[in-house]
Amino acid sequence: MTRRDMILAAFVATLWGVNFVVIDWGMSGIPPLLFVAIRFVLVAALVVVVPRPAASWRTIVGVGLFMSLGQFGLLYTSMALGLQPGLAALLLQAQAVFTVVIAAGVLRERPTTAQLVGVVIATAGLGIVAAGRGGDAPVLAVCLALAAALSWAVGNVISRRAGTVSGRGPLGALSLTVWSALVVPVPALALAVVVDGPEAIATGLAAFGWRPLLSTLYTAVLCTVVGYAIFNGLLARNRSAAVVPWVLLAPVVAMISAALLLGQIPTPAEAIGGVILVVGVLVTSVRRRGRSEFSLRVSRSASRSRVSAPVAETARAAD
Known part of the structure; x- marks a missing residue:
């Protein structure tokens, strides 16, 4: 993004x-x-x-x-x-x-x-909140x-x-x-x-x-x-x-x-869980190093079709 x-x-x-x-x-x-x-x-x-x-x-x-x-x-x-x-x-x-x-x-x-890790962290925060809701x-x-x-x-x-x-x-x-x-x-x-x-x-x-x-x-x-x-x-x-x-x-x-x-x-559990949720969101926003499978497919296709460099760069940025 x-x-x-x-x-x-x-x-x-x-x-x-x-x-x-x-x-x-x-x-x-x-x-x-x-x-x-x-x-x-x-x-x-x-x-x-x-x-x-x-x-x-x-x-x-x-x-x-x-x-x-x-x-x-x-x-x-x-x-x-x-x-x-x-x-x-x-x-x-x-x-x-x-x-x-x-x-x-x-x-x-x-x-x-990174996105998987972020979702796991966020889910853990959600679990903490659910566990500390007090049963009310x-x-x-x-x-x-x-x-x-x-x-x-x-x-x-x-x-x-x-x-x-x-x-x-x-x-x-x-x-x-x-x-x-x-x-x-x-x-x-x-x-x-x-x-x-x-x-x-x-x-x-x-x-x-x-x-x-x-x-x-x-x-x-x-x-x-x-x-x-x-x-x-x-x-x-x-x-x-x-x-x-x-x-x-x-x-x-x-x-x-x-x-x-x-x-x-909020209860302490809700507050702590909320912080962990934010951390999870931040982790999901970390740009992954290297090129994804989708980007590689686009780049290979661009090479075979002799697509211009700006188009290939746009495809990589969109992933």
């Missing part, structure tokens, strides 16, 4: 870290799946000004179902069941491990040694948060696989984000009716005041439109194993935000 892409990845992680506190602050009294539906109605409204991405409907629907509906439907529900924002953010980062494993099997992307988190809420992480990982791989056709620059990434949001509102609302009942939906809509509105605007505009547009662009330009671990910074931001804004002070 270039330095610019690293800064963008850290920025997205900050947006998503604060997002957990904003969701918890605004969701009070609103059924979680209804809250998800409203969020993505705002995002999907942008289809009137954003052109359709150069991707198949299968890709668009897949990203919408897994990266949006699955991830946030499960996450919001887990938080509504009592999972604190900081812990929710930490558990969701299991997606990093899930993504690297799925990408290795589906996309044949081999993580570098509902088991069902924890399981739902981990299921959300798995759904996110599947969405990551789908987005990465479509990167060559749908992620050319910020506009392509934004198009995929916006158009995939069309998949979310109707299923989310239908699930809300089934899970919470029509009466709870009516009560939630009546209680939708300025706090839920501000929370929805933050999550819809900053986190979904801006955040996922940047994130999908990063996935299109870089390997999944290089991009995804940066999101492990989000739970650190979430814990700090929860402490400052909600008075939820």
Whole structure:
């Protein structure tokens, strides 16, 4: 990853870290799946000004179902069941491990040694946090948060696989984000009716005041439109194993935000685990010495085809 892409990845992680506190602050009294539906109605409204991405409907629907509906439907529900924002953010980062494993099997992307070490370190930090959570988190809420992480990982791989056709620059990434949001509102609302009942939906809509509105605007505009547009662009330009671990910074931001804004002070285990997570992210950003298998294949192909030196250098830098 270039330095610019690293800064963008850290920025997205900050947006998503604060997002957990904003969701918890605004969701009070609103059924979680209804809250998800409203969020993505705002995002999907942008289809009137954003052109359709150069991707198949299968890709668009897949990203919408897994990266949006699955991830946030499960996450919001887990938080509504009592999972604190900081812990929710930490558990969701299991997606990093899930993504690297799925990408290795589906996309044949081999993580570098540094990236593998970084993921292992980050996973160890996550384990420390989980072990020191004090047993106060509902088991069902924890399981739902981990299921959300798995759904996110599947969405990551789908987005990465479509990167060559749908992620050319910020506009392509934004198009995929916006158009995939069309998949979310109707299923989310239908699930809300089934899970919470029509009466709870009516009560939630009546209680939708300025706090839920501000929370929805933050999550819809900053986190979904801006955040996922940047994130999908990063996935299109870089390997999944290089991009995804940066999101492990989000739970650190979430814990700090929860402490400052909600008075939820992390336990020593959470604090230590958070530091280890940051170390894991930094390790994954270390440039590997030598040339990867992908770079060697590109260079050999360039030599056989007598491609100019600048093109070969670009291919090496992109790995």
